[in-house]
Amino acid sequence: MSQSSQTLEKQRLQELFDSCQQQVLSQIMGPFGLSTAMFEDKNGGNVATVHNADQSIFPDEMHAKNYSIANDPYSQRVRQKHWDDASSRGKKHEKNNQALDAGKEVLSDATKRPMLKGDIHGDHIVSLKENHDNKSLHLRFSEKERKAIVNNEKNMAYIEGKLNMSKGKKSWDECLSDPEFIKANNLSPEEIENIKKIDKEARDYIKSTHNKRLASELLSTGAKEAAMMGVRQALGMLLTELVNQLFNEIKDLYRQGVASGKALLQELKLRAKKIIEALLKKLPDALNQVFEGGLSGFASNLITFLINTFITTAKNVVKIIREGLLSLFKAIKMILFPKKDANKQENLKAALKVITAAVFTSVGIFFEESFKAFFVAIPVVGVFADILAPVFMGILVGISSALIAYAIDRLFDKYGSPSFDEKMLDQLMENSNLQNKFADDLSDQLDVSMMAVENYRHSIRINQDIAEKFAGALASNDYTIYLLEHGVVSTKQQVRSTMDAIKCEEAFLANLETFFNSKG
Numbered sequence: 001m002s003q004s005s006q007t008l009e010k011q012r013l014q015e016l017f018d019s020c021q022q023q024v025l026s027q028i029m030g031p032f033g034l035s036t037a038m039f040e041d042k043n044g045g046n047v048a049t050v051h052n053a054d055q056s057i058f059p060d061e062m063h064a065k066n067y068s069i070a071n072d073p074y075s076q077r078v079r080q081k082h083w084d085d086a087s088s089r090g091k092k093h094e095k096n097n098q099a100l101d102a103g104k105e106v107l108s109d110a111t112k113r114p115m116l117k118g119d120i121h122g123d124h125i126v127s128l129k130e131n132h133d134n135k136s137l138h139l140r141f142s143e144k145e146r147k148a149i150v151n152n153e154k155n156m157a158y159i160e161g162k163l164n165m166s167k168g169k170k171s172w173d174e175c176l177s178d179p180e181f182i183k184a185n186n187l188s189p190e191e192i193e194n195i196k197k198i199d200k201e202a203r204d205y206i207k208s209t210h211n212k213r214l215a216s217e218l219l220s221t222g223a224k225e226a227a228m229m230g231v232r233q234a235l236g237m238l239l240t241e242l243v244n245q246l247f248n249e250i251k252d253l254y255r256q257g258v259a260s261g262k263a264l265l266q267e268l269k270l271r272a273k274k275i276i277e278a279l280l281k282k283l284p285d286a287l288n289q290v291f292e293g294g295l296s297g298f299a300s301n302l303i304t305f306l307i308n309t310f311i312t313t314a315k316n317v318v319k320i321i322r323e324g325l326l327s328l329f330k331a332i333k334m335i336l337f338p339k340k341d342a343n344k345q346e347n348l349k350a351a352l353k354v355i356t357a358a359v360f361t362s363v364g365i366f367f368e369e370s371f372k373a374f375f376v377a378i379p380v381v382g383v384f385a386d387i388l389a390p391v392f393m394g395i396l397v398g399i400s401s402a403l404i405a406y407a408i409d410r411l412f413d414k415y416g417s418p419s420f421d422e423k424m425l426d427q428l429m430e431n432s433n434l435q436n437k438f439a440d441d442l443s444d445q446l447d448v449s450m451m452a453v454e455n456y457r458h459s460i461r462i463n464q465d466i467a468e469k470f471a472g473a474l475a476s477n478d479y480t481i482y483l484l485e486h487g488v489v490s491t492k493q494q495v496r497s498t499m500d501a502i503k504c505e506e507a508f509l510a511n512l513e514t515f516f517n518s519k520g
Contacts, residue, residue: 229297
């Protein structure tokens with residue numbers, strides 16, 4: 001094995017050891033730790049669906065209570081007790097009778113024909129039977145809310161008694177599809193169009209009310225999942241970093257010991273400060289994890305709801321969807337928004353590692369309950385099964401993820417990217433190109449230097465001429481200095497003579513002053 005291959009293998013093995021520690025901590029802190037503590041995953045997910053409700057699977061007691069009569073057959077007793085509200089029509093009937101008593105016309109909402117007193121019926125446009133058969137309406141609303149919806153004026157039409165009796169429990173669509181019904185009630189095309197119009201408006205009202213409630217449930221549960229997933233991701237990253245830093249500092253303290261001249265407490269304070277600084281540097285990444293986790297949490301809640309519309313998901317499947325989406329978002333982000341200093345192969349390799357880690361995590365989540373059952377069966381240990389199972393599975397998944405990451409690195413080293421020797425050769429060629437460029441630059445610099453030397457020679461010749469002229473000037477200066485020195489000597493002698501004369505004059509003046517003083 002060549003020296004370069006050995007170097008690469010040592011590098012990969014060291015990465016494997018580091019990855020094992022990181023992956024085990026991440027799994028214990030994330031899917032098998034904080035998720036278990038923070039999320040109350042349940043069969044069927046967080047949003048109720050009719051498919052799950054028919055199997056008596058509800059997210060909470062409220063939805064179970066709402067659905068209590070959904071599978072009861074429709075009857076007169078069910079109608080009167082759970083759906084109809086005759087009091088809501090009282091005021092309208094009173095108003096119509098008063099209008100008729102005053103000689104005014106009261107027109108049918110369906111046909112626009114004038115109606116007679118005692119022959120005006122309040123009709124539920126979308127019939128109470130049809131609403132009773134709408135299981136989703138049961139699931140989303142309480143009995144009180146359902147009554148308010150179906151007896152609302154937007155679902156009520158005041159029509160002829162004969163027409164209402166002919167309609168019965170059927171929908172308007174069924175009635176208008178029957179030629180005998182149209183013939184028996186002598187309905188014109190204009191009247192049929194008007195009936196279709198009020199029927200559509202009533203259905204739109206009920207559907208809109210239902211969809212608003214469903215959207216509200218999806219948004220509230222999705223926001224809760226997003227917030228919890230974002231917090232879990234950020235908290236998991238910071239806790240993983242904290243544990244890593246603690247391990248590193250404890251290991252370094254054991255190896256290096258306490259620095260000379262420092263107390264143990266002072267040393268611990270310094271190391272604690274280093275750990276805090278490392279955690280603060282991770283805060284921007286933690287905030288990014290909040291966004292990624294929140295997005296995956298919201299999306300997983302929505303996807304879980306859509307899946308449970310057709311099949312019921314177990315609570316561990318809900319967890320798998322959440323973790324899988326998070327890894328999928330990370331992988332897509334790596335591919336679509338790569339780091340500036342990484343090439344395409346490196347980004348692809350990183351994305352592949354994330355996806356394979358997600359697969360192992362999903363398998364681990366799937367078998368977590370089995371491991372919990374295994375620990376429960378062991379005397380004494382079974383008491384701690386809820387703690388031991390996630391930890392054990394987190395360690396197993398972490399090591400497996402690290403090993404598969406190592407295998408991916410080796411696979412890319414062999415097939416997916418240039419070999420280590422080729423990389424070294426590329427580096428040598430790059431260095432050679434840099435050396436050639438340096439030699440060319442040095443040659444250009446030498447040419448510049450030779451030109452500078454020639455300029456220096458010309459400057460020296462000019463300076464020599466100036467020096468010769470200075471020499472002639474210096475000779476003249478020497479004679480001038482001699483003359484000046486001789487003049488200075490003569491001046492000194494004249495100064496001394498002058499000083500002597502001044503002294504004689506001062507003595508004369510002193511004698512003269514003495515003479516005058518004696519005469520006075």
